[in-house]
Amino acid sequence: MTLIKTQHNRRSFLKVSAAAGGGMMIGFNWMTSCTPASEPAIAIPSEWFKMNGYIKIGDTGLVTIFSPNPEIGQNVMTSMPMVVAEELDVKWDHVVVEQGALDEDAFKNPQFAGGSLSIKLGWDALRMAGAAGRRMLLEAAAKEWAVDVSDLTASEGVIKEKNGERSIGYGAIASKAVDIEVPEELELKEPKDYQLIGTYQKNVEGSKIVTGKPLFGIDFEKEGMLLAMIEHPPAFGMKVADFNQQEIKGMDGVRDAFIIDTTTEEPVWAEVNAFNSLIAIVGESTWQLMNAKKALKVNWETVSEAENSQMHATRLEEGLEKGNEEESRKDGDVDAAFAKAAKIIERTYSSPFMAHNTLEPMNFFAHVTENAAELVGPTQTPKALEDAASKLLDIPVEKISVNMTRMGGGFGRRLYVHFGLEAAAISKKMGAPIKLIYTREDDMTQGTYRPAYRSTYRAGLDEDNNLIAFSVRGVGLPEGPVFPNRFPAGTVDNYSAVKLGAKTNISTGAWRAPRSHFTAGAEQSFIDEVAELAGKDPIDFRLELFDRAKNNPVGEEHDYDAERYAGVLKLVKEKSNWGTDAPGVHRGVAAYYCHNSYVAQVMDVVMDAGKPKVKKVWCAVDCGIVVNREGAKNIIEGGVVDGIGHAMYSELKFENGSSVSKNFNTYQLIRHSQSPEEIEVYFVENEIAPTGLGEPGLPPATGALASALYKATGTRYYHEPFSTADQGEQKLEIG
Amino acid sequence: MATYTLKINGKNQQLEAAPDTPMLWVLRDHVKLVGTKYGCGVGMCGACTIHLDGVATRSCQVPVSAVEGKSITTIEGLSENGDHPVQKAWLEIDVPQCGYCQAGQIMNAAALLNSNSNPSDQEIESAMDGNICRCGTYTRIKKAIKTAASNPEL
Structure with missing residues (x-):
C-alpha cells in the first residue's frame, strides 16, 4: 500500500464547488466542449458535480477530467488524465478530457510544459486527485447505506458492497460526494494493480486533428476580434525609431499602426526578448496586414554591434581558451595522467545557432480592458505569462485569465512570453480584442534561438587500452553546453569538465533538450572514436565504464544511475542483435541520460546510390513507469527524427546582425525521404516513478548517426550540420 | 475588392476579397475554415494543402482570382463524418x-491515393516530401498511407 498525503482539504473543495455550483464549469469552453477520451459509452449528463480541480462527474456517470498542463504534442492531454482516471477507478470510455485553464491552486501542480517534467512533477498531484475523488464517492455511498467505507469497493465507476447486494454508479452518488471531507492520507494503488497506466490509449484529440477542427491558438476566434501583426527590427542590435505611420494607417483594411513597448520591470528568464519595441499593425484580414507590412518604411537605430557568422566562429574558438567559466569538475590529476598516457586523442565538435521553427508560428489572443485581461493562446508557461502581463499592464494577476490552446509545436520556443505580451500591449492600445499572428519570417528572425556551441574532448588510454584521462571544455554563445557531473564523470580517475560562456547579442533560449542535444552528439561520437582507438566494441567499452561508476565510482557524486544507463544499452544491444553484421548495413550506437530518463539507440545506415540513408533505428528507454505506451513510443520516434534532422541540416548563418535564413526555402528541416524507414522503441519495465519523454529521445540520435555515418563513409562527422559543414574532408547528404 | 463565388466543400459561397488574396487566407479569414493551416506562406511546408479539382495544391500560392469555377476541398470537406480512409488510417x-501539419499531410496523402491507389515507399516519399512534420511523425505517416491504401473503401 502506498499512502500519500493529500492536499485536497475541505477548504479547497468548498472553494471550487462554489465556483462550479449548478453544474457550470470554470475552464475553457472555446468553440468546443469536451473531448471524449474515446466514443463516450454513456449519455451526456444534465448535471455535473465537481470533485476537485481535476474531476467533475455527471449524473449519468460520465466523467470530465481536466488536463492541467499545456499540450505541445507531447500528448500529456491523454497521459495526464489517464493517471487521474487510474486512481479514480473509472472506465476510460466513460471519460472526456478538457484542457484546464491556468489555476495552479486548483490543480496543485505547476502548469507548464518544459524540461520533460509534466508527468514527473504531476505524478503525485494527478494520482492524489483521482484517489481523492474515489474516496469522496466511497464515503458518500457509505453514508447513504450507513455502512463503513471499508465494506465497499469501487471499480470501473461503480461502488459495490463487499458482502452485500447493493451497488451504485459514480453518477448516481456524485451529488452527495461533493461535500465530503477528504482524509489527510489516502491509499494509492501499487503499480502491479494498474488497469489503465501502461496501456495504450489513443490521442484524445485525434479525431479533431484529422478533421481540421479549430484547436490551435492561430485558430482562435472571438466576436469583434481584430487581427494584428508586428514588425521587429531586421537585425540584432537594432531598434525602431519611427516609420511611415500615416501611410500605413491609410491602407486598405488597416485600422491602426503604432509602436508598442513590452519592456517589463525586473524581467525573469521567460521574458527574454531582443526586441521589446515593435511596430504593430492592426486590421481586418491577414493578407491586408501582410501587405501593410511590405509597405513599411522604417528608420532603424543601431544600438549595438551587428554580428556575423565569422565573428561567432572566432568567439567560439577564443571562448574555448578563455571564456567565462560557468561550472566545472575535476577528479584526480588530468595533466599527469595525459603525460603518462600511451595514446591520446583530441577532437573538437561544433554546432551553429538553430531556430525552433514550430510549424504554428507565434500568435496570441488578448482582450485587455481597463482593469482586466483575457489571454488565450499557445504558451508553454501560462503562469509566467500571467505574471509578466500583470507587470506590463499593471493589472493584478487575479484579474488576468490565461487559457491554453493546443500548440502547433513548442520545442522550448513557447516558454518565452513576449508574443503574449505583445498581444496584450496591442489590445490595450486598441481597446479591443485582437489576435496577433507572426509571419514565418517574423518567427524565424525574431531570435530566442538555440545557442551556438563548440567543445573539445580529449581522452588518454594506458598501454592496456584503459581510459585513464578524460577532459572536455565546451563553450556556447552565450551559455556553455557541458554538464560536468554527467557521464563519463564517475568512470575515469582523472577527469576534468569545464563549461564556458561567451558573449553575443543574438537572443537565445531553451531548445528541446537544451545543451544535451549537442553534448550527447559530441560526447557519444567521441566515445565511439575512443573505443575504436582502444580496439573495443563501443557498447562493451561503455558498459566497462558503467561498471566502474557502479562498483567504484570516482568522485563524490555523479548525476546518473549507472545501472539504469547500462540497462538501456543492454536492452538496445539485445533488440538490435548488435554484433550480427548484415552486409551493406553500417551501425552506430549512442546512449544518453537527460531530463531524468535514459535512452540508448542503435542506428543502421545503408548506402543508397552513393548516399547514406538511415534504414532503421532501435531505441531502448528507461523512463520508469510508462503511462501511455504508444504515445510514449511516438514521442521517442519524433525525437529520433528531430535529432537526425537538426544534426544533418539545420543552421542559422548571420550577416549584418541578421539571420540569413528567413523561411523554409532557406532553412532545411528534415523531410519524409530523409527520415528513417523504421523506428522500434522498447521500454525497460520497472516500477520507478515516471520521468519525462519529450526531450530524452533526441540527444542520442546525433551520436548514433555520426558513428553510423563513419562506418558507412569512413568520415567522422564533427561539425553540424553534417550535410554542409566542412568536416575537413567531405560533405555529405542523407537520402 | 472583388466579389467571388467559390465552390468550397460542395457548397457555393459568395465573398469579397482582393484578387491577389491567397486561398489560404480566404479560407481562414473570410470563410472561417481554419483546418487549413499557415506554415510558411511560400509553398515550402505543405501545411496549407487543399484540393483543387481533386489535385493537391498549396493554398498559400493560389490567389482567389484563379479558383472560380473550380471545386475546392479542404480538410473539413474531405469526408462528411471524418471517415475518409486516410483519416481513419491516421486515427x-x-x-x-x-497535429498542426496533419491536415496538410492528410490532404496530400488523399490526393496521392486518388491518383495512385497502391504507392511504393519511394512514391510515398516523393509525393509527401513537400509536407514538413516538425514533430517527426514521418514513419507513422508512411504507415498510415499504406494502411489507407489497403482499405477496400478507398
Missing part, C-alpha cells in the same frame, strides 16, 4: 503529435 496509427 488507427495514432499519427499526430502536435
Whole structure:
C-alpha cells in the first residue's frame, strides 16, 4: 500500500464547488466542449458535480477530467488524465478530457510544459486527485447505506458492497460526494494493480486533428476580434525609431499602426526578448496586414554591434581558451595522467545557432480592458505569462485569465512570453480584442534561438587500452553546453569538465533538450572514436565504464544511475542483435541520460546510390513507469527524427546582425525521404516513478548517426550540420 | 475588392476579397475554415494543402482570382463524418503529435491515393516530401498511407 498525503482539504473543495455550483464549469469552453477520451459509452449528463480541480462527474456517470498542463504534442492531454482516471477507478470510455485553464491552486501542480517534467512533477498531484475523488464517492455511498467505507469497493465507476447486494454508479452518488471531507492520507494503488497506466490509449484529440477542427491558438476566434501583426527590427542590435505611420494607417483594411513597448520591470528568464519595441499593425484580414507590412518604411537605430557568422566562429574558438567559466569538475590529476598516457586523442565538435521553427508560428489572443485581461493562446508557461502581463499592464494577476490552446509545436520556443505580451500591449492600445499572428519570417528572425556551441574532448588510454584521462571544455554563445557531473564523470580517475560562456547579442533560449542535444552528439561520437582507438566494441567499452561508476565510482557524486544507463544499452544491444553484421548495413550506437530518463539507440545506415540513408533505428528507454505506451513510443520516434534532422541540416548563418535564413526555402528541416524507414522503441519495465519523454529521445540520435555515418563513409562527422559543414574532408547528404 | 463565388466543400459561397488574396487566407479569414493551416506562406511546408479539382495544391500560392469555377476541398470537406480512409488510417496509427501539419499531410496523402491507389515507399516519399512534420511523425505517416491504401473503401 502506498499512502500519500493529500492536499485536497475541505477548504479547497468548498472553494471550487462554489465556483462550479449548478453544474457550470470554470475552464475553457472555446468553440468546443469536451473531448471524449474515446466514443463516450454513456449519455451526456444534465448535471455535473465537481470533485476537485481535476474531476467533475455527471449524473449519468460520465466523467470530465481536466488536463492541467499545456499540450505541445507531447500528448500529456491523454497521459495526464489517464493517471487521474487510474486512481479514480473509472472506465476510460466513460471519460472526456478538457484542457484546464491556468489555476495552479486548483490543480496543485505547476502548469507548464518544459524540461520533460509534466508527468514527473504531476505524478503525485494527478494520482492524489483521482484517489481523492474515489474516496469522496466511497464515503458518500457509505453514508447513504450507513455502512463503513471499508465494506465497499469501487471499480470501473461503480461502488459495490463487499458482502452485500447493493451497488451504485459514480453518477448516481456524485451529488452527495461533493461535500465530503477528504482524509489527510489516502491509499494509492501499487503499480502491479494498474488497469489503465501502461496501456495504450489513443490521442484524445485525434479525431479533431484529422478533421481540421479549430484547436490551435492561430485558430482562435472571438466576436469583434481584430487581427494584428508586428514588425521587429531586421537585425540584432537594432531598434525602431519611427516609420511611415500615416501611410500605413491609410491602407486598405488597416485600422491602426503604432509602436508598442513590452519592456517589463525586473524581467525573469521567460521574458527574454531582443526586441521589446515593435511596430504593430492592426486590421481586418491577414493578407491586408501582410501587405501593410511590405509597405513599411522604417528608420532603424543601431544600438549595438551587428554580428556575423565569422565573428561567432572566432568567439567560439577564443571562448574555448578563455571564456567565462560557468561550472566545472575535476577528479584526480588530468595533466599527469595525459603525460603518462600511451595514446591520446583530441577532437573538437561544433554546432551553429538553430531556430525552433514550430510549424504554428507565434500568435496570441488578448482582450485587455481597463482593469482586466483575457489571454488565450499557445504558451508553454501560462503562469509566467500571467505574471509578466500583470507587470506590463499593471493589472493584478487575479484579474488576468490565461487559457491554453493546443500548440502547433513548442520545442522550448513557447516558454518565452513576449508574443503574449505583445498581444496584450496591442489590445490595450486598441481597446479591443485582437489576435496577433507572426509571419514565418517574423518567427524565424525574431531570435530566442538555440545557442551556438563548440567543445573539445580529449581522452588518454594506458598501454592496456584503459581510459585513464578524460577532459572536455565546451563553450556556447552565450551559455556553455557541458554538464560536468554527467557521464563519463564517475568512470575515469582523472577527469576534468569545464563549461564556458561567451558573449553575443543574438537572443537565445531553451531548445528541446537544451545543451544535451549537442553534448550527447559530441560526447557519444567521441566515445565511439575512443573505443575504436582502444580496439573495443563501443557498447562493451561503455558498459566497462558503467561498471566502474557502479562498483567504484570516482568522485563524490555523479548525476546518473549507472545501472539504469547500462540497462538501456543492454536492452538496445539485445533488440538490435548488435554484433550480427548484415552486409551493406553500417551501425552506430549512442546512449544518453537527460531530463531524468535514459535512452540508448542503435542506428543502421545503408548506402543508397552513393548516399547514406538511415534504414532503421532501435531505441531502448528507461523512463520508469510508462503511462501511455504508444504515445510514449511516438514521442521517442519524433525525437529520433528531430535529432537526425537538426544534426544533418539545420543552421542559422548571420550577416549584418541578421539571420540569413528567413523561411523554409532557406532553412532545411528534415523531410519524409530523409527520415528513417523504421523506428522500434522498447521500454525497460520497472516500477520507478515516471520521468519525462519529450526531450530524452533526441540527444542520442546525433551520436548514433555520426558513428553510423563513419562506418558507412569512413568520415567522422564533427561539425553540424553534417550535410554542409566542412568536416575537413567531405560533405555529405542523407537520402 | 472583388466579389467571388467559390465552390468550397460542395457548397457555393459568395465573398469579397482582393484578387491577389491567397486561398489560404480566404479560407481562414473570410470563410472561417481554419483546418487549413499557415506554415510558411511560400509553398515550402505543405501545411496549407487543399484540393483543387481533386489535385493537391498549396493554398498559400493560389490567389482567389484563379479558383472560380473550380471545386475546392479542404480538410473539413474531405469526408462528411471524418471517415475518409486516410483519416481513419491516421486515427488507427495514432499519427499526430502536435497535429498542426496533419491536415496538410492528410490532404496530400488523399490526393496521392486518388491518383495512385497502391504507392511504393519511394512514391510515398516523393509525393509527401513537400509536407514538413516538425514533430517527426514521418514513419507513422508512411504507415498510415499504406494502411489507407489497403482499405477496400478507398
